[in-house]
Amino acid sequence: MSKSQKNKDKKKRSGIGKFGDNFNFFNSMWLILIIIFGLNLLIPAVTNMQVKEVPYSTFVSQVDAGSVTNVDINTYDVTWTTEEDGKTQAYTAGKVDDPQLVERLEENNVTYSTEIYRPTSPIVSFLLSFILPFAIIYWLMGKLMRRLTGGNDGKIDLSGGGGFGGMNFGKSDAKIYVKSDNSRTFTDVAGQDEAKESLEEVVDYLKNPKKYKAIGAQAPRGVLLVGPPGTGKTLMAQAVAGEANVPFFSIAGSEFVEMFVGRGAAKVRDLFKQANEKAPCIVFIDEIDTIGKSRENNMSTNDEREQTLNQLLTEMDGFEGDKGVIILAATNRPESLDKALLRPGRFDRQISMELPDLKGREEILRVHAKDYKMGANIDYRYIARATAGASGADLANIINEAGLRAVRNNHTEISQIDLDESVDVVLAGQIKKNDILSAEERRIVSYHEIGHALVAAKQSGSAPVEKITIIPRTSGALGYTMQVESGEKSLYTKQELYNQLMTLAGGRAAEEVVFGQITTGASNDIQKMTKIARAMVTQYGMSDTFGMMQLETQTNRYLSDNTQLQISGGTAEKADQEVISLIKRAHQEAGEILMNSREKLDELAEYLIQEETITGEQFMKILNK
Structure with missing residues (x-):
């Protein structure tokens, strides 16, 4: 270990450093003031107790x-x-x-x-009464300003000075990582083959810049990673630095936003100064939309965010493209970014990191499983099929939940049962052991779930039923029916979406057919049905009335499913009527399927009441008997 590293470690152990500087200076000042104030109160009090007037x-x-x-x-x-x-x-x-x-x-x-009276010199009296207090105040203010600017003489201190209350005025909070034995590489990132392929060129440029300079080519100055949360944008940026074996500066966009105008811009200047000194290197700005929002609707001319953005644009224009400083940034909201930030010469390349497909999910599961003691016969393909729409973070959580369950059950390794249960935990929550349903409620829930499964099984092209349970979960579900596609599904026909409406309506239809009344158990089904039917009419062009006219647009592709209407009130009313018509028709046809299969409905429901959980294989065996 080097001498400088030992000194850093010694400072960390002794509390010296960034926090220690803040404590030694500012906290000492406060401590002195408190002591003086206390003495002013204490001395007269003690004196008054000893001397009687x-x-x-x-x-x-x-x-x-x-x-x-x-x-x-x-x-x-x-x-x-x-x-x-x-x-x-x-x-x-x-x-x-x-x-x-x-x-x-x-x-x-x-x-x-x-007392002996000795007259004080007027000069000494003036110095003590006026000059000395002002000198002390001036010294303290100078010390404070040097702290606030992060260095001496108004310069930025790159060695790690203190700040006011933990805030470094003008000093960036970027975390610097260098190549180590446990650095991330592309082998640690799965399910994002297209993104890795796009970034391999950046890695090659950082490794071999001469061959690019020979023909005058330059690597992109900025690369923007966009995608839903949990898809591995930060991990991908670390992997690029690990593959290229260069320093990696990491900072969140929110760390630039400060209370005082100008501080964020100063942090941007300091970040790029450090990056230029460490070049070639990677600078990663996470959640860049925090400072990079569009200025179209911003009426303020002295806004801290705007000044920070302007400084970022200036710095990206200022550094030389062949120096080897690559800016990587990540966001879930690319539509909100300022156009000046996205133009060529700044963020030249935008790489989409979408939710992984079936193959990608299986690869991600295998990558995360390397850190755990797994059983010999784990079916990663099945888990990948059961988790359609899951992000890489979700899949990592599923593996970890399986590990926790294995420990709770005193297993020596993670089994397939542990993984299956962890999928249920992530999708529906933990089992509610204290939530005991009455006999009547169990019957209603059982018929409700069999209604879903039976309608799905009677359709052609619907995903096979994998599991049916009436065990309550912490998510609020009293039971659920799991359907798992046999392969990856990217496109859905109008009939397939309508089949989903019928399957969702099967639970409420079963309650009506068997009990002649309805319950609150279909609330989540109703929500999903409305969402699918509205999307068919307003977004997918599957409306008989409006055809291919788009009536709604998504406000945020990656963070929510919220949409915004682009039509008049009269058109919106017609769209609502068509959505209602779709839902009613699906509900009616689901009821007809169940009435025509009433004997199987009763048999399957009674079997589910006894077993509480049945597999798709058991369900189909009884249905086809």
């Missing part, structure tokens, strides 16, 4: 009685002590013009003294 007549009587031992005669008061019961007591009294005082003291053999 009495009238001057008491002093005269005590002198005449011979109990006074010594007297201090001051300008405005008289202080003396007496011996009472072997204890010394101090007194003070306001001075009175008494010409006989000295004579009385001498008669009673009292030792007395008075």
Whole structure:
């Protein structure tokens, strides 16, 4: 270990460093002020307890009685002590013009003294009263300003100075990582083959810049990673730095946004200064939409975010493209970014990191499983099929949940059962052990779930039923029916979407067919049905009335499914009527399927009540019997 590294470690252990500097300077100032304030309160209080203030007549009587031992005669008061019961007591009294005082003291053999007056020089008095306080204040303010600017003489201190309350004025909070034995590489990133292929060129440029300079080619200055949360954007940026074996600067966009205008811009300047000194390197800005939002609707001309964005644009234009500083940024909201930030020469390349497909999910599961002790016969393909729409973070969570379950059950390794249960936990929540349904509620839930499964099984082209359960979960579900596609599904026909509407309506239809009444158990089904039917009419061009006219647009592709209407009120009413018509028709046809299969409905529901959970294989065996 180098000497400088040892000193850094020593500072960390002793509390010295960035936090230690802040504590030693600012906290010491506060501590001194508190001590001075306390002494100002404490000293008079203690003094008042030791010295008794009495009238001057008491002093005269005590002198005449011979109990006074010594007297201090001051300008405005008289202080003396007496011996009472072997204890010394101090007194003070306001001075009175008494010409006989000295004579009385001498008669009673009292030792007395008075203060010696020495006139103070006017120059010394002026220095002590005015110059010294201003000098101290000036020194403290200078010390404070050097702290706030992050260095000396207004310069940025790159060595790691302090700040005010943990805030570094003008100093970036970027975390610097360098190549190490556990650095991330492309082998740690799965399910994003297209993104890796696009970034391999950046890695090659950082490794071999000469062959690009030979023909005048330059690597992209900025690469923007966009995609839903949990798809591995930060991991991908780390992998690029690991593959290229270059320093990696990581900072979140929110760390640029400060309370005072100008501080964010100063942090941007410092970040790029550090990056240029460490070039070639990777600078990664996570959640760049925090500072890179569009300025179209921003009326402020002195906004902190806008100044920070302007400084970022200036710095990206200022550094030389062949120096080897590559800016990687990540966001879930690319539509909100300023157009000036996305133009060529700044962020030249935009790489989409979408949710993984079936093959990608299986690869991600295998990558995360390397860190766990897995059983010999794990079916990763099945878990991948059961988790359609899951992100890489979701899949990592599923593996970890399986590990936690294996530990709880005292297993020596993770089994397929652990993984299957972890999928249920992530999708529907933990089992609610204390939520016990009554016998009547169990019957209703059982018929409800069999209604879903039976309608799905009677259709052609629907995903096979994999599991049916009536065990309550912490998500609020009293039971659920799991369908798993046999392969990856990217496109859905109008009939397939309509089949989904019928399957979702099967639960409520079963309640009506068997019990002649409806319950609140279909609330989530209704929500999903409305969403699918509305999308068919307003987004997918599957409407008989509007055809291929788009009525709604998504406001945010990656963070939510919220949409915005682009039509008049009259058109919106017609769209609502068509959505209602679709849902009603699907509900009616689901009811007809169940009435025509009433015997199987009863048989399957009774079997589910007894078993609580049945597999798709058991379901189909009874159905086809």
